[in-house]
Amino acid sequence: MIKFDRVLCDVPCSGDGTLRKNPDIWLKWNSANGNNLHGIQYRIVRRGVEILSVGGRLVYSTCSLNPLENEAVIHRLLTETEGALHLVEATPLLPGLKFSRGLSHWLPTSRDLVGYQQFEDVPDKYHTVVRPQMF
Numbered sequence: 001m002i003k004f005d006r007v008l009c010d011v012p013c014s015g016d017g018t019l020r021k022n023p024d025i026w027l028k029w030n031s032a033n034g035n036n037l038h039g040i041q042y043r044i045v046r047r048g049v050e051i052l053s054v055g056g057r058l059v060y061s062t063c064s065l066n067p068l069e070n071e072a073v074i075h076r077l078l079t080e081t082e083g084a085l086h087l088v089e090a091t092p093l094l095p096g097l098k099f100s101r102g103l104s105h106w107l108p109t110s111r112d113l114v115g116y117q118q119f120e121d122v123p124d125k126y127h128t129v130v131r132p133q134m135f
Contacts, residue, residue, distance in 0.1 A: 003053040011041040013062035013069050032111040034066035035129050041073045042133070049077065049085065057088070067106035068134055074102075076133045108134040 014033035015025050041062070048058050062069050078085055091097070107115030110126045119132040 002051065003056070004051055005053050005056045007048040007052050007056065007058045008061065009045045009048040009058065010061040011037075011044045011069075011073075013037060013041070013064040014066060015063050017063045017065045030111055031109045031113050032129055034064065034068040035108065035131075035134065038068050038073060038131070038134055041069055042076055045073060045077055046080075049081065058085075067103050068108060071103050071106060072108070072134050 014029065014037060015022065016029060016033070019025050019029075045058070045060050048060075052058050060070075060074060064070060074087075078087070107117065108122075108130045109115045110122075110130060116122050116130060116135075119130070119135055122130045
């Protein structure tokens with residue numbers, strides 16, 4: 001298999017981070033959008049890891065603000081790779097970049113905006129929307 005030193009995973013996302021400049025997203029947005037994309041985003045970044053050389057660098061990118069599309073995907077990746085990957089502090093690499101630190105806690109929600117602390121709290125009818133890997 002061919003391996004790469006650098007991999008960019010600019011994954012499909014809900015685009016809720018572009019609402020200001022793309023008002024059409026408001027008409028289609030609901031809280032389940034991020035839930036529906038979590039799996040495909042994870043599969044893409046996981047494939048990126050598979051083709052990454054040891055010691056290589058992977059960048060994960062969305063235009064979403066939803067932690068289920070960002071932090072939850074990266075948390076799942078780091079957990080499931082059991083220490084084979086680690087986050088790199090990018091601040092020294094990008095002087096002057098204005099940013100906010102990622103979240104360390106988030107509440108997966110159902111389409112009706114009910115948040116859940118743990119998967120065991122999710123009603124059976126939402127098990128296809130809110131999955132254990134999102135926590």
